[in-house]
Amino acid sequence: MFVASRLQRRLRQTGLRDFGSYLELICGSGPECRAERMEFVAALTTNVTGVYREPHHFALLADQLRSSNLNGRTDRFQIWSAGCSSGEEPLSMAATCMAVLGTSWAKSVEILATDVDRSVLAKAHARTEEPTLINALKRLPDGVREPGGVHYVKGERLLANLLEGITWQQHNLLHPLARPDQFDVIFCRNVTIYFSRAAQEAVHSALRARLGPNGLFAIGHSEQLLGQAPPMVAAGRTAFRRLAVANANYHSEETRSSWR
DSSP: HHHHHHHHHHHHHHHSSSHHHHHHHHHOHHHHHHHHHHHHHHHHHOOOOOOTHHHHHHHHHHHHHSOOOGGGGSSSEEEESSSSTTTHHHHHHHHHHHHOOOTTTTEEEEEEEESSSSHHHHHEEEEEEEEHHOOOHHHOOOOTOTTTSSOOOOOOTTTHHHHHEEEEEEOOOSSOOOSOOEEEEEESSSOOOOOOHHHHHHHHHHHTTTTTEEEEEOTTTTOOOOOOSSSSEEEEETEEEEETTTTTTOOHHHHHOOOO
């Protein structure tokens, strides 16, 4: 019923009479078929997001930035927002980076923001100086600000500054990412709930393999850490860290999945 109700609007807009005809359309190879496949994805996905959603993850990101020797690196600190929807998550990441590193944060940090839905990526990339969004981004959650520091980020053209360090890319998590980077932090939150168990395990394994030593991996509050390698240790609620040494002692799958 969920799928049928979501696709009824697509049937009306394409002028097709039944789901069999619609299936033929999205399985076709022509340009109209490829375009409709994007509409199909947008119809079935729920783009629910918010600024600093699950704030404990952003506190962990801030800690990761503070503990990294950014001045001693020849490359930029790499963050991946996998399943970024309309952009609130990567913007919250950018605001966290700015709070820790200052307004020149993008010189030492790159945020990759990906989503399968081209329409939400277009919306995210085109965001302007929206007062409500900016005010929400300025209010830093607990754990992000320095002890005794101000509880907000400030500066002129805040949104433009935050967008400066974000790269937007259409990407299906069921396919390999077409860039060689290892990441210091990956957020993939409330995305794999749409997938089968086998697909969830494949996606989590692929994302975990993209983490560098001690890399941070955050998932949604209703999700479990799946996949077998590389080994991870619990870093907090629904957050995990890749071990720097492959044979080090680490929690069992049951222990890791209990952090919620």
